[in-house]
Amino acid sequence: MNAIASIDLARWRAGGPAAAEIEHEVDEGLRRAGFLLVYGHGVPEGLAGDVRAAARRFFALPAAVREKYAVTVGGRGWIGPGKEANGYAEGTRTPPDLKETFAVGADTPTGDRAVDDVWFxxxxxxxxxxxxxxLVTAYTAAVRTLSDELLALFAAALQLPANPFQNLAGRPTWTCNINHYPPLTTVGAPEPGQFRIGPHTDFGTVTVLDREPGAGGLQVYTEAEGWADAPYDPAALTVNIGDLLAYWSGQRWPSGRHRVLPPQATAPEEDLVSLIYFYELDHDAVVTPLTPPIGRVGNLPPVVSAEFLRVRLDAITIG
Structure with a gap:
């Protein structure tokens, strides 16, 4: 899928003309799709595979055991089937997403219980x-480092004089979802309009995805091509920007719209596990959108990160 740019962070770190080329490719790629395929990401080789294997052992436990760790969307623990419908974020009432999730998040409390009971x-x-x-602690630490580097790259891609995110992500909120997409033989035939994850955009700044390819896999939407299978390379990570970063860019960059197809009759035993790291900013960070000519839309008011995110999280929660 040519709409999604492939970039090598090692070339950007090298500086000079190579870095300038990467910055241009990032800006063009995000303007097209809100997605990138990122090489040279620095996450230790094999770590994601180890997390995935451990997660599979958890998802293989009896339902009664998993239920001990049950939470709702936004919680820490097991989010069982039928609890989430991402299509609701777009105002589309779809059947529940065909997945289960083990979720962890930022564990750096502020001391303010009203804040910590929601975000930490x-x-x-x-x-x-x-x-x-x-395993998850090591993985999320590595991906947070990557996310901060990506935000610095995105600021450089717009030729900003400084990286504004250095002062906005000292104690950021984040969530890491380990999503299990069971096979067709387990969940049965999908209902009309039902997906493993319904069409949506993410809510924060950057999302870093380590995924397994499949017939019922990730698709990305662009204005030029409509829905198309996302490119996959085991050496790269898939990165997309969320609504908060799109807003900060003055809508120069679209929030990456995507979905995960339902299990397919042609692959009834396909069983996938994805690691999705949703990065945000400090809960009280004030995000001031870039104005034209960098931003595309003028007069967008500043927003507070936590308030901006909460509305969207509530929209996808069932029950």
């Missing part, structure tokens, strides 16, 4: 898969 809940780790804690 303690993580919950399954006693039955003890290795999951250390």
């Amino acid at each position: 809940l303690p993580n919950v780790w399954p006693d039955e898969v003890r290795e999951l804690r250390d």
Whole structure:
């Protein structure tokens, strides 16, 4: 899918003309699709695979065991089937997404209970898969470092004199969802309009995705091409920007619209696990959109990160 640019962060780190080329490619690629395929990302080789294997051991536990860790969307623990419908974020009432999730998040409380009880809940780790804690902690630390570097790159891509995100992400909110997409033989035939994840955009700044390809896999929407399968390379990570960063850009860059297809009759045993890291900013960060000529839309008011995100999270929660 040519709409999605492939970039190598190692070339950007090298500086000079190569870095300038990467910055141009990032701006053009994000303007087309809100998505990038990122090489040279620095996440240790094999770490995501180890997380995925441990997560599979958790998802293979009996439902009664997983239920001990059950939470709703935005919580820390197991979000079972039928709890989320991402299509609601676009105002489309779809059947629940065909997935289950193990979710963790930022565990750096502020001391303000009203804030911490929403954005910095303690993580919950399954006693039955003890290795999951250390693996996920290492993975999210590596991906947070990558996310901060991506934000610095995005500021450079717009030739800003300084990286504004350095002062907006000292104690950021973030969530890492480990999504399990069971096979058709387990969930049965999808209802009309039902997906593994319905069409939507993400809500924060950057999303970093480590995924497994499949017949019922990720698709990306662009104005030029409509829906198309996202490119995949095991050496790269898929990155898209969310609504908050799109807003900051003055709508220069669209929030990457995407969906995950339902399990397909041609691959009834396909069973996938994806690692999705949703990065945001400090809960009280004030985001002031870029104005023209960098931004495309003028007179957009500043927003507070947590308030901006909360409305969107509530929209996709069922029950």
